[in-house]
Amino acid sequence: MAALTIAVFAAMGASGCQGQSAAAPAPTPRLTTQLIKRPGRPPLLAIEPSQVPGMSFTEVRKVALPDVLEANGVVTFDTRRVAKIVARVSGRIEASPIAVWDQVRKGEKIVQLYSPDFMTAEAEYLQSLSTASLSKAPQMAGTGDLAKAMVQAARTKLELLGMDYRDIMKLQTPQPRVWIRSPISGTVIKNQAVIGSQVNPGDVLFVVGTLNKVWVTAQVYEDDLARVHEGQELQAVTTAFPNQVFRGTITRISPDIDPQTHTAAVRCDVENQGLRLKPGMLARVRILTKPGYALVVPQGALVFDTDSYYAFVRSGEDAVERRKVDIGPWSEQGYTRVISGLKPGERVVIGQTLQVNALWHRAVEAGS
Incomplete structure (x- = not known):
C-alpha cells in the first residue's frame, strides 16, 4: 500500500513538472541589426517588420496645391529709396538739429560742417564770377566763353564738396561753415553726426530712407x-x-x-x-x-537626428535605407512637404521610426 502511494505521488509530481514546462513562455526573438553594405551606394539595414510591433510602410505621394x-x-x-549723407571734406561737425527717426524733407539742413576746404573752393568760385564779369568789357572780347567755363567748373567743385545749389547762389564771401542738406525726403535711420567730432572724406554722417x-x-x-x-x-x-x-x-x-x-x-x-x-x-x-503639386509624407515617417530629418525607405522585403530628407512647412493635415531626398511611389517606414533609427545606430556601431 505504501509503495502504491509513493508511486501515485511520483506520477503526480512528474505530471506537474511536465505541465509547468509546457506553460513557460517562449523566449523573445532578438532583433537583427545587420548592415548590408553596397559598393558605391548607401548601406541597408536588414530588418524584419514583424520584429518591430507597430512598424508599417506608407507611400510617398504627390498632392495638389491650391492656386x-x-x-x-x-x-x-x-535700396533705391535710401540715401547716405557722407562727409566730402576734412573738418569738424559744428551743428546738427536732426536726431535718428526724425522725418526730414528734401533740401532740409541736417548738419553744419567747418572746413578750410570750403573757403578755398568758395574763393575760387567768387574769383571766377569776378573774372566773368570783367570779360564783358570791350577790351576783354573773346574771353567770355572761357570765363563761363571757369564759373561752371568752380560751381561744380562746390557741389562735389557737398554744398547745395541754392547756398552757392547766395554766396558773397568765403565761409568755412557750410550746411549740408538732405538729398531726399524720408526717415533718418542712422545718425553718426556727433557735434564737435572730426570727419574725413567718406565718413557716413546720416542715412535717410523713404x-x-x-x-x-x-x-x-x-x-x-x-x-x-x-x-x-x-x-x-x-x-x-x-x-x-x-x-x-x-x-x-x-x-x-x-x-x-x-x-x-x-x-x-x-x-x-x-x-x-x-x-x-x-x-x-x-x-x-x-495650381501645382507637392511631394508629401506623414509627419510620423520622419525622424530628427542631430541636425537633419531622415526617412527609412523600403528596399526589398526585409531591408530599409536611411535617407536624409529636406522638408518644407508642416501642413495642417499632418503631412510634411518633401523638398528633396524622396521620390513619388517610394515606401517609407511609418510608426516606430525612433526605434528603427536606434537599430540603425546599433548596427553602425556593431559594424565599425
Whole structure:
C-alpha cells in the first residue's frame, strides 16, 4: 500500500513538472541589426517588420496645391529709396538739429560742417564770377566763353564738396561753415553726426530712407518657381496688423538657389499704407498663381537626428535605407512637404521610426 502511494505521488509530481514546462513562455526573438553594405551606394539595414510591433510602410505621394502660393517674407528698405549723407571734406561737425527717426524733407539742413576746404573752393568760385564779369568789357572780347567755363567748373567743385545749389547762389564771401542738406525726403535711420567730432572724406554722417514703398523679400521653394513670375500680384500680411492687407508686385526673382533651404528669394514692391510696415518685420506673402503639386509624407515617417530629418525607405522585403530628407512647412493635415531626398511611389517606414533609427545606430556601431 505504501509503495502504491509513493508511486501515485511520483506520477503526480512528474505530471506537474511536465505541465509547468509546457506553460513557460517562449523566449523573445532578438532583433537583427545587420548592415548590408553596397559598393558605391548607401548601406541597408536588414530588418524584419514583424520584429518591430507597430512598424508599417506608407507611400510617398504627390498632392495638389491650391492656386494661392504662400511664403514667408521679411520687410526691408527699397535700396533705391535710401540715401547716405557722407562727409566730402576734412573738418569738424559744428551743428546738427536732426536726431535718428526724425522725418526730414528734401533740401532740409541736417548738419553744419567747418572746413578750410570750403573757403578755398568758395574763393575760387567768387574769383571766377569776378573774372566773368570783367570779360564783358570791350577790351576783354573773346574771353567770355572761357570765363563761363571757369564759373561752371568752380560751381561744380562746390557741389562735389557737398554744398547745395541754392547756398552757392547766395554766396558773397568765403565761409568755412557750410550746411549740408538732405538729398531726399524720408526717415533718418542712422545718425553718426556727433557735434564737435572730426570727419574725413567718406565718413557716413546720416542715412535717410523713404518708407512709402518697401520691399518684401519672400523665400519660395524651388519646386514652386515655375508658378511665379515678375509682374505677378501678391498680398502681404503681418502679425502686427493681421487685418490689413498690403498689396504689391513681384519685381525680381533671385538667379540662384540657397543650397541649404532650396529656396529662391523673390523681391516684391509693396505699397506701405500708413507707413505701418517697418524694415525687419516678418510677413506672410500670398501669391495668386496656378495650381501645382507637392511631394508629401506623414509627419510620423520622419525622424530628427542631430541636425537633419531622415526617412527609412523600403528596399526589398526585409531591408530599409536611411535617407536624409529636406522638408518644407508642416501642413495642417499632418503631412510634411518633401523638398528633396524622396521620390513619388517610394515606401517609407511609418510608426516606430525612433526605434528603427536606434537599430540603425546599433548596427553602425556593431559594424565599425
